[in-house]
Amino acid sequence: MNQKDTFVHLFAGGMILQKEGPRSLFRGLGPNLVGVAPSRAIYFAAYSNCKEMLNNIFEPESTKVHMTSAGVAGFTAITATNPIWLIKTRLQLDARNRGEKRMSAFECVRRVYQTDGIKGFYRGMSASYAGISETVIHFVIYESIKRRLLEYKSASAMDEEDETVKEASDFVGMMMAAATSKTCATSIAYPHEVVRTRLREEGTKYRSFFQTLSLLVREEGYNALYRGLTTHLIRQIPNTAIMMSTYEVVVYLLNG
Template sequence: MPKKTIEEWTDDAIESTPYLASDEKSASFRESTQLNQQDTENKIEGHPTVKPWVHFVAGGIGGMAGAIVTCPFDLVKTRLQSDVYKNVYKFNASSHTASSNFKIVQIASQAGLHFKETCGILGNVYRQEGFRSLFKGLGPNLVGVIPARSINFFTYGTTKELYSKAFNNGQESPLIHLMSAATAGWATSTATNPIWMIKTRVQLDKAGTTRQYANSWDCLKSIIKHEGVRGLYKGLSASYLGSVEGILQWLLYEQMKLMIKTRSIEKFGHDDEKHKSTGERVKEWCQRSGSAGLAKFIASIVTYPHEVVRTRLRQSPVENGKIKYTGLLQSFRVIIKEEGFKSMYSGLTPHLMRTVPNSIIMFGTWEVVIRLLSQI
């Protein structure tokens, strides 16, 4: 084998350098690509760990803020759902829209009329019963809302962490959201049903000489005395059915929030709030809060009939010496038979006027409080 000169060895070394480095370079490139992909997935799928007590406190504060602002609409909704007030607050929507040949015009006209009548009812309550009557039931409502929202947000946030780690390698998914929302809904309904029972009875109590309860405490004592402790859990089956609304809302909210987060990462290359301007942070906060309202709007329309049934069960009217509504399915049958299917959506307009802004305020406040408390 002929000997190579120094120049030939040098030329061979230069030519072979790219091949010697190719394996290392390609391996590094593969590792970098995998890390980038994993980092992107973590940015989108992952979620910061929040202490359980923070969820509990933030949920209560958010629920309280929303309940105070929207209490008058809750009063109107409850009265429209009951049969005590169905003749007093009678809708005339069908007679106003019967001449229209276009469904879209009918729907718009009917919605406008319901909005007008809702405001009219608020005006009547104010004139006939006074300003304070607009906030009837606010006491038990707050007593119910604060622990209810605290329990709901606490259970949802905590179980989401647990379910994610136990079933999905610490990552979130629609199934994890579904399981967490169902757990939170059932826990909340069981713990707070007696409070909502009292709130409903107080809101349906007429003013003046016919008034049955002096206050919420008097209502509680009366229910236990005449109906027993089990009377405090009337409507619980409908509340469990109603947890479907909360489940659907959480699912829709999480998906909308994921879309907002994904778009933020695509735009900025990260989801770090610290590196965004104040305007950008406020804009995304408004988007997330608005998503909560939209999710509630959709969930409410889909699941609203349970609200009417639950109110009737808690109202517990007597007919011919017997309790008229005795169970979930029986109540559905009686209401539809006597009043028609449209009655299952009685009070929907004030309900939406209350729950949609309520959700926006509640989730927006919840998020702000979480950020503040997480810094402690």
């Protein structure tokens, strides 16, 4: 993402603020808050259970185990929560002038159902499935860095008892591992985010993942596939770092 693209995004944010007011910057927050908890719960439950099962079949903690577990977890969470994220996207794209009544989440649900029926709530899901590649890349890199950090600690430990005790620095290291892995994964697989948003627009000309992908490249060029990447990274990197370190703390505490 070059400086010109970054300026365009900042300028667009300023235009939204000027035309629609400060509240416009929080459109879609409700569905986002509602969707985060079940989405993360489903994802980590599926990932942990699948990894535990596959560790008894394949080489424990191998790349194959991490890739398969991440793929299964991503597929499960996407299928279960896609309607929530569609509503969030529609609310974010609902442009109104200052003082005009905003579309509520319930009104958005009604409009989606009236227009497309039940299947309308699953628009963009093909792009989300394509985004499973991001999840797989993220967890493979994360687990690899995490394993190396643990190996380094074990090698430097004076006795075996100290190896099982985690310190604050261990979780800081996991935060850095999560931030690094998420940056790599997002940068590689980001185009699916752009395609998914286009598919979820109301009254859109986009119909499927590959049709949208080819249409974007043909009409707007390859740069369009990475539009908004900088903003997305600014949001995702700290979010993922905190989420993964929190997950590791909870697992550590539950295991005693």
